[in-house]
Amino acid sequence: xxxxxxxSSCDETAAAVVxxxxxxxxxxxxxxxxxxxxxxxxxxxxxSRAHLEHLPFVVTRALAxxxxxxxxxxxxxxxxxxxxxxxxxxxxxxxxxxxxxxGVPLLGIDHVQAHLVAAxxxxxxxxxxxxxxxxxxGGHTTLYALESPRTMRRLGGTIDDAVGEAYDKAAVILxxxxxxGAALDRLAQRGDPARAPRRFTLGxxxxxxxxxxxxxxxxxxxxxxxxxxxGRGAEARFERDWxxxxxxxxxxxxxxxxxxAIGTLVAKLRRGFxxxxxxxxxxxxxVIGGGVAANxxxxxxxxxxxxxxxxxxxxxxxxxxxxxxxxLAALAWHRLQAGERDGLDLPAxxxxxxxPAGRA
Ligand code: KG4
Ligand code: ZN
Numbered sequence: 001x002x003x004x005x006x007x008s009s010c011d012e013t014a015a016a017v018v019x020x021x022x023x024x025x026x027x028x029x030x031x032x033x034x035x036x037x038x039x040x041x042x043x044x045x046x047x048s049r050a051h052l053e054h055l056p057f058v059v060t061r062a063l064a065x066x067x068x069x070x071x072x073x074x075x076x077x078x079x080x081x082x083x084x085x086x087x088x089x090x091x092x093x094x095x096x097x098x099x100x101x102x103g104v105p106l107l108g109i110d111h112v113q114a115h116l117v118a119a120x121x122x123x124x125x126x127x128x129x130x131x132x133x134x135x136x137x138g139g140h141t142t143l144y145a146l147e148s149p150r151t152m153r154r155l156g157g158t159i160d161d162a163v164g165e166a167y168d169k170a171a172v173i174l175x176x177x178x179x180x181g182a183a184l185d186r187l188a189q190r191g192d193p194a195r196a197p198r199r200f201t202l203g204x205x206x207x208x209x210x211x212x213x214x215x216x217x218x219x220x221x222x223x224x225x226x227x228x229x230x231g232r233g234a235e236a237r238f239e240r241d242w243x244x245x246x247x248x249x250x251x252x253x254x255x256x257x258x259x260x261a262i263g264t265l266v267a268k269l270r271r272g273f274x275x276x277x278x279x280x281x282x283x284x285x286x287v288i289g290g291g292v293a294a295n296x297x298x299x300x301x302x303x304x305x306x307x308x309x310x311x312x313x314x315x316x317x318x319x320x321x322x323x324x325x326x327x328l329a330a331l332a333w334h335r336l337q338a339g340e341r342d343g344l345d346l347p348a349x350x351x352x353x354x355x356p357a358g359r360a
Contacts, residue, residue, distance in 0.1 A: 001074040001336065004062065004098070005329030006055075008091035009083025009111050011035075011042045013054035015062035016326035017073075021333030022120050025066035027319060027326045030054045033179065048086035055094050062325075073104055075341075077332030079325075080108035081349035088348035096344050105341040107332040110353045111323075112140055115289030117149045117334070118327040119314035126334070127314050128284035132272045136265060136298075137290030137322075138164035138181075143210050143272045145281060149334045152353070155272055156210025163261055164292045166214035170257050173222050174250050175242040185295050188258040191251030198224050200260035204267050210275065212264050221257050225250075262297040266305065273309055286313045294321040 002025070007014040011032040017025040032050045036042045063070065078095035080088060092108070099106035116133040120126045126149065133144040133152060141164075142157035161169070164181055171180030176187045193199055200220050203213040227239030242250060269286060276283050286305065292298065293315045302313040320326060335341070 001333060002066075002068055002072055003075045003077050003329040003332050003336075004059070004073050005077045005109075005325035005327070005332065006059070006091040006095045007079045007111070007323060007325040007328055008051040008055065008087050009079045010087060010323065011047050012323040013051050013058050013091075014323065014325035015055075015058045016324060016329055017062055017066035017068050018121070018326050018329035018333070021117075021126060021330045022123055024121050024326045025068065026062045027324055028058050028062045028065065029322075029324055030058050037178070042084070044084045044086055047084060048090060051087055051090035055090060059094070059098075070098070070102055073102060075099075075105045075107060075332060075336055076102070077107045077109050077328045078346075079111040079114065079328050080346055081110055082352035083111060083348075083350065085348060085350050088350075092346065092348045096346065100344060105336065106344065106346060107335050107340070108342045108346040109328040109331050109335075111328070112142070112352050113149075113152055114327040114331045116144065116146060116152065116287050117330045118289045118293075118316035118320040118324070119287045120330055121320045121326050122317055127287055127312060130276065130281050130283055131285040131287050132269065132276055132283040134265065134269060134272075134286070134288045135290045136163050136288065136292035138162055138168065140290060141212065141214070141265075141292075143268060145276055145279075146287070147281070149331060150338060150340075155275060156268070157212065158214055159205070159211050160213050160215040161218065163214050163265065164290065166218050166261060167292065169218050170221050170254070173218070173225050173242065174254055176250075176254065181291060182294065184254055185258065185297075187251050188254035189296055191248070191253070191255030193252065193256040193259040195248075196224075196252040196256035197249070199256050202260055202267055203264045208271065210268050210272055212268055214261065214264070217257065217260050221253065224253055258295075258297050262295060262301065265292075265298060266301050269305065270309070283311060285311055288313070288315050289321070289327070291322045294318050
């Protein structure tokens with residue numbers, strides 16, 4: 001079963017062809033970083049226009065690289081939630097047109113849920129379930145109980161910044177470079193938390209729950225780098241900035257930040273594992289997805305957690321950590337196997353499936 005996936009929820013236009021939910025025949029991603037960089041964030045209108053321009057090229061290339069003709073496709077999968085509404089509409093409209101003209105099923109896929117099957121890509125078979133899932137990206141840091149790849153229940157998550165967002169801000173505070181998350185990770189690998197002028201506490205919050213916080217960590221790093229503010233109001237100035245620190249001091253502070261940020265995720269993965277066990281839904285695997293799954297320290301933790309908890313701790317190959325369309329095709333395969341499909345009235349929705357009722 002060959003499935004074409006299409007993705008345009010934010011600032012990546014992506015298309016991929018995946019066979020039987022795990023075998024990636026092509027994975028094309030056109031990023032728009034250069035278009036948005038000077039605005040310091042994604043401009044929705046620019047993103048939508050760029051998706052329209054990129055989509056035909058990206059789809060054609062994904063089919064060509066896979067060596068697949070359109071009539072060989074068994075289904076078309078599209079990320080239809082959550083995301084920027086104007087961006088989502090681009091791939092959703094394209095997918096509807098293709099599914100209609102080819103006479104194959106259309107499947108609308110939740111982007112966040114799809115991050116949790118990305119670790120299946122390139123494996124001989126999908127990971128076993130029930131599983132504990134962690135999505136750690138620029139917009140999400142959430143733990144889920146996954147009865148199957150199609151059914152997820154939110155267990156807890158960040159109460160403020162997403163961990164990837166904290167990485168991006170920490171990279172600015174430390175002058176680590178752009179894109180921030182990967183640059184901070186590289187800087188941290190040259191440092192040692194034990195040598196840093198200060199260590200940071202985990203953002204695990206009090207109690208036994210699965211909620212966490214990353215905004216305090218970011219502020220603590222800011223003060224560690226810049227010192228105390230001098231003066232009041234508009235006149236207030238910090239004692240120093242990152243340019244006044246040695247390369248080694250910056251690397252050591254980056255390592256201390258990384259120790260606390262990733263340490264928080266690891267602590268909550270352990271807690272989530274026990275919580276599912278206590279609820280008689282013992283996880284058969286831990287699956288992690290999202291851009292932060294590319295992090296070197298988190299990846300180094302995976303084999304240690306596997307040995308400690310006695311189950312596979314699966315991270316996607318680096319190409320499938322960030323936004324891509326292959327993960328959408330992978331989840332669509334599970335939905336098709338279960339007899340699910342969507343109609344041509346499939347909506348594009350700004351919020352995802354795990355949003356509690358009554359909240360937009
Ligand atoms: O999943 P993703 O590509 O996009 C969404 O946010 O949906 O994730 C991007 C996030 C960014 O915040 C980026 O800073 C973070 O993933 N990231 C990393 C690393 N690579 C990307 N964070 C920590 N370490 C990394 N190596
Ligand atoms: Zn994403």
